[in-house]
Amino acid sequence: MISRFFRHLLESLKSLKRNGWMTVAAISTVMITLTLVGIFVSVILNAIKLGDDIQNNVRVMVYTRKDVADNSETIVKEGQTVKNDDYHKVYDALKSLDHVAKVTFSSKEEQYEKLTETMGSEWKVFEGDSNPLYDAYIVDTSSPKYVETVSSQAKKIEGVSEVQDGGANTKRLFSLANFIQTWGLIGAGLLIFLAVFLISNTIRITIISRSREIQIMRLVGAKNGYIRGPFLLEGAWLGLLGAALPGVLVYFGYNMVYQSVNKSLVGQNLSMIEPSLFVPIMIASLFVLGIIIGSIGSGISMRRFLKI
Incomplete structure (x- = not known):
């Protein structure tokens, strides 16, 4: 079992190199989409945090x-x-x-x-x-x-x-905070769903371009699990590599924004989410999301060829 895993792992790395531009296209799509997800989710979570702070400061x-x-x-x-x-x-x-x-x-x-x-x-x-x-x-x-x-x-x-x-202003403030919390989370969920859709379809294109390779493996008697393994790992690699740049951007970008923006908020008893808490969780979430999306995209795309 362990030897098969490492064999599939080695094969998935070879496939990434062998497919050249398709690999670059898939990784680029993951990078762009996860970068947008990282930015949007960061803004929404901090808007919710500031909304709570504003309410508590009334x-x-x-x-x-x-x-x-x-x-x-x-x-x-x-x-x-x-x-x-x-x-x-x-x-x-x-x-x-x-x-x-x-x-x-x-x-x-x-x-x-x-x-x-x-x-x-x-x-x-x-x-x-x-x-x-x-x-x-x-x-x-x-x-x-x-x-x-x-x-x-x-x-x-x-x-x-x-x-x-605060009178009417306080009521409007509470309504705005509730609006941000509700629709902000819905918007973040929709963007993540869109990211899954885009990345999955990009990975599907890379697998369709290798349909002949899959058919040959089936003709020589390879089992579905054996064929699927390298492609699942390849999808995970695409997600992992695609999450690297968004992770770096979140690390440097969020710390820079926090240092410049939070100064003006502290005097009003407001604060963004602490980088020491937010950044590691956000980066880990992007990597996990990238790996999951990549694997799911490969798994869904393989169904057509393996007739599961």
């Missing part, structure tokens, strides 16, 4: 009234520093709401610093007492679907001035 901003010092344990009253009886009243009310995972305080000074970093130095005219912003609590929900519910409940809390959750 938060409820709860602004307190100007006269409410909810995060201060003491207040100045009539020139004296006294205990603040309303300390964390809004905070505790927010924490007690259903579906609230985390509540973080953001002072108007912190918000002002972020605003000036984003909008530029011209906003520095509002420093100090001129700061028009309000203290706020950033509320993270246990799931993005609870944002609207928590927002409506937070508006009823005493001491709250305004609540922002």
Whole structure:
């Protein structure tokens, strides 16, 4: 059994060399198709990842009234520093709401610093007492679907001035994320199916061009399994060799895109899929897909000549 396998393996390598341009054509088709598959699947998977990140970053901003010092344990009253009886009243009310995972305080000074970093130095005219912003609590929900519910409940809390959750934009964002996840995966599946079709037909052409060789082997009494073996291995070689260039492109291309694009995403709490996780899995998948497609293409094409 082992000796037969190595004999078939050697024969498949000889066939690749003997068929010259047909081998090059088949490998080229595999390369082009798997490259497109690699690019498309990489884009779709990262779009899904970013969609999830965007959903998870949708938060409820709860602004307190100007006269409410909810995060201060003491207040100045009539020139004296006294205990603040309303300390964390809004905070505790927010924490007690259903579906609230985390509540973080953001002072108007912190918000002002972020605003000036984003909008530029011209906003520095509002420093100090001129700061028009309000203290706020950033509320993270246990799931993005609870944002609207928590927002409506937070508006009823005493001491709250305004609540922002993105409104219609948030709903559109969730719809877009669901659209990308659903149709992105469907699109990736269709492209892989197309890749199987194109590669299988290219390999079939290489086998049809050698129909006389197969007929001669049958006439001298060779069994179907013996005839099929080298062709299955040859198809696997075509898939393996065809996946080499797409694998290299994925390795260098994805790392380069990650380094250039991810910098602008990190500041928004977004991120592409880590190359250390994505690249090895993607390259391995391309090689496995190429080998499977090549073998299946050869197996299907052989049915015509072996009359299985």
